[in-house]
Amino acid sequence: MIDIVYILNQIDGVLYFPILIIVMAVAGLYFTLKTRGVQIRLFVESLRILFEPSGDESSVSSLQAMLVSTASRVGTGNIIGVSTAICLGGPGAVFWMWLMCIIGASSAFIESTLAQIFKRMDNDGNFYGGPAYYIEQGLKKPKIAALFCICLIATYALGFNLLCSYNLQSTFMDYSFYNPATTPMIIGAILAIITGYCLLGGGKRIIKVTNTIVPLMGVSYVIVSLIVILVNYYNIPAMFALIFQNAFDFQSIFAGFAGSCIVYGIKRGLFSNEAGVGSAPNASASATVSHPAKQGLVQTLSVYIDTLLLCTATALMCLSTGVARNAAVSGAPYVQSAIGSVFGTAGPIFITVAMVLFAFTTLLGNLYYVDNALIYLNRKNKPSKRFMNIFYVAAAFIVFIGAIIPMDAAWAMADITMGLMTLINLPACVSLGRIAVDCLKDYEKQKKEGKDPIFDATDIDIDTKMLDTWY
Template sequence: MDDVNAWLLTWGDNLWTWVVLPVVVLLGLYFTARSGVVQFRLIPEMFRTLTDRTPRTESGAPQSVSAFQAFTISAASRVGVGNIAGVGTAIAVGGPGAVFWMWLMAFVGGASSFIESSLAQLFKVRDKDGFRGGPAYYMERGLKARWLGIWFAVILIICFPFAFSSLQANTIAATVVATIGDGSPGWLPWVIGAAVAVLTALVVFGGVRRIASVTQLLVPVMALAYLLLGLIVVAVNIERVPEVFAQIFTQAFGFNEVVGAAFGYIVLTGVKRGMFSNEAGLGSAPNAGASAAVTHPVKQGLVQTLGVYFDTFLVCSITAFIILVSVPDLAGAQRGIDLTQGALVSTLGAWSSVALSVIIFLLAFSSILGNYYYGESNIEFINPAPWLLTGYRTLVVVAVLVGSVVGADLVWNFADGVMGLMALTNLIAIGLLSGVAFRLLKDYTQQRREGRDPVFTRDRLPEVTGISVWEDELSVTGPIDLPTRERQSRKHRDHLHAPAERS
């Protein structure tokens, strides 16, 4: 088993180093340039569209989940153990400089996230709960390659709802056992796993709307709790903050590495752990983005880009500063959650370990729900038969239970390699379809310049086939919003004609 684990680790590192990393960086830079740095230029629009009113049906019910709920579903998956264990590992292995590359990757990856989620919205389809979509759907409908969509869907199902969710459950159990200490009974992980499995079943068997309702509550609570804990640690060690900033930027380029890491390994560690955490370009978040009811595909592209920033610049940065202000010497530091937990305890005392256990539970459980939804969307892409969905839900619950009690190293290394294949498949697809996303962005910005709340209908891109929804303005905005939209249009026309009439 050790040989298999070592082979998986080597295979995954080679895949990321020589294949995935160059594609991630080059495509991210290309998307940044072609979009006019959309991930920076339209930051105000990201916040504006996050709270957009959800289009409704004729009965007055929401057409699907809201833009904010889709944001929380994707954030639930993004903001998980990777933000604590992943950042801790990145810093232990690559030093403070790895944080810089995580930040830079988030900014560059923001453009990739915008492209993939805008495409997911464009090629989404209707189902009984509202909308669903994602990379598998735009591979089938945009690239006319259903086989590629099935390949991607299978990889995602293996990687997220099974491998990653079992790891999240494992982290919950390990954290609780560590908090109790040496006296914890051997059967405790089974009890914890059973409890998490039951909670998971109660949510996932309720469908996407119940998942959205739970994540809409959990994500803000866990983010605020973790932010508060981190701010307390930083405040206690405020005198070290300037030094930490200096370390992050100077050691990013290999100068004075405290752990002796080579420059290339610092970059690789920061990029890989950053992508694992924020999922930009990975192809997972678009599955949540496609579920939202919005009036223009670009709106959810912007919202999902904001999700990348929320994950990396806020949550990951909190972890980085908790560690770096509390642990001046990283030589021989433990990796993962142990490093973060040790940094908290050294500053705040034993009670912070219990607080972190609660936060980790919220982080990991919300990730299990987000991961589950990604798999559900792709199961329905392969075959929408109800019996298959029921079987999938059951297997996810079992994976959560089993994941709580098995060793994690082998699963981590396997999932890392599979994630590389998944990212590569998605990046190739969005690279080929990026021209469509740029036309969507042009349409959106043109409507905004005209003073309109952008609305997309498929006749605005008549040359693009495979679009299932976006039939007309009534179906996009919902009948309730039409009077308001007509008033806005009249106001806009009056504004355009006013200068000519005055002259």
């Protein structure tokens, strides 16, 4: 009998090592050099831009577009993904997660700036766009643009939602009522029904409440993590020593590179912050800004919030407690044990509540990107209501399946589909990178002249026939 999980793991292993690790590292370093470290050099400027008004109350501001992309980035990966990386790859995975975050933030700048440059305007005056549009218009490759959309749908409607559902049900494993034979099915069915109800037009109140609560839960999660770390303050020096020692234990790393802290750090970091994947540009294109570089700069902050703040909170909270880590507890059990060492039985309950909220908004947020891809594939027209209803029912069924499949299968599916998106988006960004770099130079030139930068495409070397705006 064919072992599907084994095949998925083999594909996953080859895709990330050596292919994606090389592509991501080279692209990130290339963009960092070409922009002269824009993600670090203009960090303060990014903060300033974040709170600039759009100038029109009906349009999407930089902050609003950043919050949409951050909502997609922030989710179960910040908790379960980090735990899995540490348990399976070792504490050194945290260092490689940090490094790829800083390098990858330059990729986030390029892809979001390109999305702004090549954005389109609908009949109602709203902006839209993303990788499919800059691949079609900038590279003149509509077939590759369509392939990207197919990969995006596979990632966000299939891979990520399978994993999100699995991660949610896994938080119940430590409870006495958990029965491996029935509990995942019950949780999966409940989650699928609620998700389907909201997607089919109901549950607007549920969505509104969760969208209000989730930011508060994110802040609460960081505060709780800090409390756990401070309670275990005497372990902090040894904790950082362990992270760096394991990160540079090259004898151990190269003895099994595919399962090393480097690979797990990069894989889980990419899953969490999505820098270079091509998802965030779909949100970035919707913002109304005076210059494309502004949205590119703001999106670097979203990557930092996800990895340097939330992922780090999980990692340091777990490692500071010194609770046992191994493959058996990877995922929710490791995080719940860590927080439970300080808060007792209330700790695991807090994580479960956080995961329920994060997972639900992630499931719906993922399908926001899918809607954009379906519109592109339907010749830039919204598919019929009948088609969308069938699609939403299928999406809800996928949520149910995710709760009952093995952990390895869930992670492998998400990694593979996300990896395919990245392998299309990053080379496209490299090919079009000069345009984004010239855009950044124009922005900095105007800033030096004391102006609030306003972009005119004719000021840089670009064929304006490719554009729908900016000239």
